[in-house]
Amino acid sequence: MFDKNLVLSILMQIDEALGKIVSRAKRIRSADNFTGTPAGMEKLDAICMLFMAIGKALKNIDIVTGGTLLSQYPKSIGREQWVSETSSPIITLILTPNRYSGYALMK
Numbered sequence: 001m002f003d004k005n006l007v008l009s010i011l012m013q014i015d016e017a018l019g020k021i022v023s024r025a026k027r028i029r030s031a032d033n034f035t036g037t038p039a040g041m042e043k044l045d046a047i048c049m050l051f052m053a054i055g056k057a058l059k060n061i062d063i064v065t066g067g068t069l070l071s072q073y074p075k076s077i078g079r080e081q082w083v084s085e086t087s088s089p090i091i092t093l094i095l096t097p098n099r100y101s102g103y104a105l106m107k
Helices: 004-025 038-064 079-095
Strands: none
Touching: 004 038
């Protein structure tokens, strides 16, 4: 059996990182908002680092649970596809913020 408190802590960190991504991308209306200024590039860098941290956290959950937690979900997909499907709505939100009413839709 794995340490549920540790997994919960990691999930809370992921949730916090997702909230930061949404908050930082709130005013982004096009890719030019990221690439047009040094401040935009710094914002893009910060968001990318959060995505990397989320990926690492997901790997840690898999390690802590011995691969048993993520495998319990109904979709039978590979880890990379699961991460891709999880992050796609977030990336879509960043690139087209007016299409979604916020983070709750990603949960």
